[in-house]
Amino acid sequence: MTATHDVIVAELPGLLPRLWRYGLVLARDPVTAEDLVQATCVRALERSSQFMMGTRLDRWLFSILRSIWLNQLRAQRIRTGHGVVDAEEVLVTDGAHEIEMNIFAAQVFRQVLALPEAQRETVLLVYVEGFTYQEAAGVLGVPVGTVMSRLAAARLKLSALQAPTAADDREAL
Amino acid sequence: MAAGSTDIGRDALLVAYLDDELDPQAHEQVEQLLQSDPAARAHLAALAEGGRPFRPAFDALLDAAPRERMEAALSAALLKAARRKPDRYRRALIATAAALMLLVGGGTAGYFIAKAPNLFEQEDEVEEAWIDAVAGQLALYDASSVANIKVDAAEQKAELDRLGEAVKLDLSEKNVSLEGLTLKRAELLHFQGRDVAQLLYASDKHGPVALCIMSQPGGEEEGEVESRDGLNYTYWSSGGRRFLLIGAAPEQSIDALGDTVRDRFGA
Numbered sequence: 385m386t387a388t389h390d391v392i393v394a395e396l397p398g399l400l401p402r403l404w405r406y407g408l409v410l411a412r413d414p415v416t417a418e419d420l421v422q423a424t425c426v427r428a429l430e431r432s433s434q435f436m437m438g439t440r441l442d443r444w445l446f447s448i449l450r451s452i453w454l455n456q457l458r459a460q461r462i463r464t465g466h467g468v469v470d471a472e473e474v475l476v477t478d479g480a481h482e483i484e485m486n487i488f489a490a491q492v493f494r495q496v497l498a499l500p501e502a503q504r505e506t507v508l509l510v511y512v513e514g515f516t517y518q519e520a521a522g523v524l525g526v527p528v529g530t531v532m533s534r535l536a537a538a539r540l541k542l543s544a545l546q547a548p549t550a551a552d553d554r555e556a557l
Numbered sequence: 558m559a560a561g562s563t564d565i566g567r568d569a570l571l572v573a574y575l576d577d578e579l580d581p582q583a584h585e586q587v588e589q590l591l592q593s594d595p596a597a598r599a600h601l602a603a604l605a606e607g608g609r610p611f612r613p614a615f616d617a618l619l620d621a622a623p624r625e626r627m628e629a630a631l632s633a634a635l636l637k638a639a640r641r642k643p644d645r646y647r648r649a650l651i652a653t654a655a656a657l658m659l660l661v662g663g664g665t666a667g668y669f670i671a672k673a674p675n676l677f678e679q680e681d682e683v684e685e686a687w688i689d690a691v692a693g694q695l696a697l698y699d700a701s702s703v704a705n706i707k708v709d710a711a712e713q714k715a716e717l718d719r720l721g722e723a724v725k726l727d728l729s730e731k732n733v734s735l736e737g738l739t740l741k742r743a744e745l746l747h748f749q750g751r752d753v754a755q756l757l758y759a760s761d762k763h764g765p766v767a768l769c770i771m772s773q774p775g776g777e778e779e780g781e782v783e784s785r786d787g788l789n790y791t792y793w794s795s796g797g798r799r800f801l802l803i804g805a806a807p808e809q810s811i812d813a814l815g816d817t818v819r820d821r822f823g824a
Contacts, residue, residue, distance in 0.1 A: 396631060401622035405615065418623055422630040429634055430784065492614035510576070511611035517578050532569035532578075539572060539607030547606070 389432040395441050396425060402442065402513070403449055409508045410453045412497055423456070424449040446509070446523045491548035496538075503538040506531055564600075571601050575608070684792065684799070687748055687771065691755075691803055692786045695767050700805075703757060703765040706741040716743045720754040724772045724798060728754065732821050733768070735814055737761050758804075766804030766811075768818060773799060782808045782815070791815035796823050 403424055407417030427448050428435075435444050496504050509520040510531065521528045567590075573579050574587045590597050714730070721728035723745055733740060738758035746753040746769075754770040774797040782791045789811040790803035800822070802815045 393635065397628055400627040400631065401619040401624060404622040404627065405618045408618065414623075418627065418630075421627050422634070425627075425631045425634045426637075486617075489614035489617050492609045492611065493618070495609070496611070496615075507611065508615070511609075512615040514612070517573065517576075529569060532573050533565050535576070536565065536568035536572040536604060539604045540568065541607065542609060543603045543605075543607035548609070 388435045388437055389429070391437065392428055392432050392435060392441065396428065396445070399442055399445060403445055405512075406446055406449055406505070406508060407453070409497070409504055410450070410501065420449050420453055423452045427452065440519075442513075443515070443519060443523050446513075447525075450505070450523065488548050495542055495545055495548070499538050499541060503534050503541070506534040507538050510535060567597065568600055568604065571597065572604050575601070575604055683749065683773075687753075687769075687799075688785065688790065688792060688801060688803070690748065691767060691769055691801060692788050692790070695765060695788060695803060696786050698757075698765045700760065700764045703741055703759040706757075706759070708739075708741060713740065713743055716745075720745055720756075723752045724754045724770045726754075726770065726798070726822060728756075735766075735768075735817060737810075738766055738814075741765075760804065760806060763807070763810070764805030766802070766806055766814070769801040769803070771799040771801075772797070782812045784808075793819065795819070798822075 400421060403421045404414075404417050407420035408414055411417050411420065424445060428445055431448075435441065496507055499507065506520060506524065509515045509523060510517065515523070517528045517531045521531045524531065570579070570583070570587055574584065579587065591601060717728045717730070717733065720743055726732075728743075733743075733756055735758060738760055740756055741759050742755075742757040744755055744757075746755050748771065751771050751773045753772075756768045758766045758768070760766055774794065782789050784790070788803050788805055789808050790801060791811055792799070792801045793815070794800070800815075800818060802811060802818060804811060806814070
């Protein structure tokens with residue numbers, strides 16, 4: 385096996401939860417998010433020789449996941465009538481367990497999920513994943529200026545909403 | 558919201574200012590703008606108000622991820638990848654086998670792959686070696702080299718009859734014609750002592766496509782489209798035969814063509 389393959393095999397398990405979270409933000413559905421992660425693993429292993437040593441594996445994997453979402457699963461969901469999901473009604477449960485978050489975190493999460501897809505994934509990459517604008521632009525395949533305007537639009541939308549208030553109560557989303 | 562979003566460029570700069578993503582010069586320009594322009598200050602306030610503690614809120618999701626199931630799926634993908642990537646030594650042997658396949662025989666009489674005793678003992682390795690050999694062979698063709706093959710209808714029919722007899726399938730024209738493809742060559746090949754009917758097509762839009770049928774049971778029943786050496790392929794087994802459809806066509810085309818062939822020859 386090649387060195388790049390070994391790096392991917394060693395690091396991929398630790399990145400699965402973050403990939404799933406990105407998938408959840410894109411698809412707004414935990415089952416689809418899981419499918420996305422699975423497809424991402426298969427494709428990353430198939431294309432391991434294309435990963436450039438010395439670059440960040442998480443960004444490469446995020447790009448793959450995003451490409452699978454755009455080219456396969458999103459179209460499939462739209463075809464089968466599952467393309468439109470109301471963020472307020474996103475059931476973050478796969479039947480086996482529900483995601484528990486405190487009310488404050490759940491409110492933030494819901495507000496972000498209600499943003500248009502391009503805005504919410506940009507918010508995730510920059511404000512949650514901590515990518516620089518340049519790094520996020522690389523994953524998204526857009527100019528840095530587009531990242532900036534998406535973040536501005538997202539923030540203006542959120543500023544129109546009531547800011548969540550801190551609370552210790554927990555709820556299931 | 559304290560301000561509208563009429564000036565997208567200015568808001569983009571302001572958000573970059575808030576996120577500390579500006580170079581010193583642009584940072585200074587924004588500071589000057591904020592001092593002189595109340596509307597800009599109002600926008601900045603609105604943008605700041607739209608901030609949230611995103612990271613702690615979203616970190617809760619990491620614990621909720623179905624980690625075990627994803628790790629299990631990853632393990633399955635790793636096993637599959639390992640099965641599809643023989644070690645270096647074996648790859649070298651497979652490449653040699655593929656080269657031999659082209660050297661021996663020649664002409665339209667058919668290629669013959671040299672026997673390599675004890676090389677591929679296990680069933681799935683037969684599959685792997687076969688796919689590698691065919692991919693290696695097909696990679697040598699481009700669209701024009703196949704398009705230029707002259708076809709004699711009577712000879713082609715006779716060859717199809719002979720192939721059909723060898724793999725015990727009705728390979729008449731109606732069964733082997735595929736949408737968007739022109740059958741250019743039909744020949745009986747041999748791989749590790751097994752008969753292989755190979756139909757080579759020229760594509761209207763892409764490079765060549767090959768349909769190969771080996772008269773030997775075993776292998777997966779339902780094949781998904783995978784890729785190797787820049788070619789997409791689907792491989793499956795049914796009715797005591799193995800089928801391989803491979804070409805430079807996009808994944809969806811290979812998938813659709815595979816469905817057509819499966820329907821014709823029974824899944």
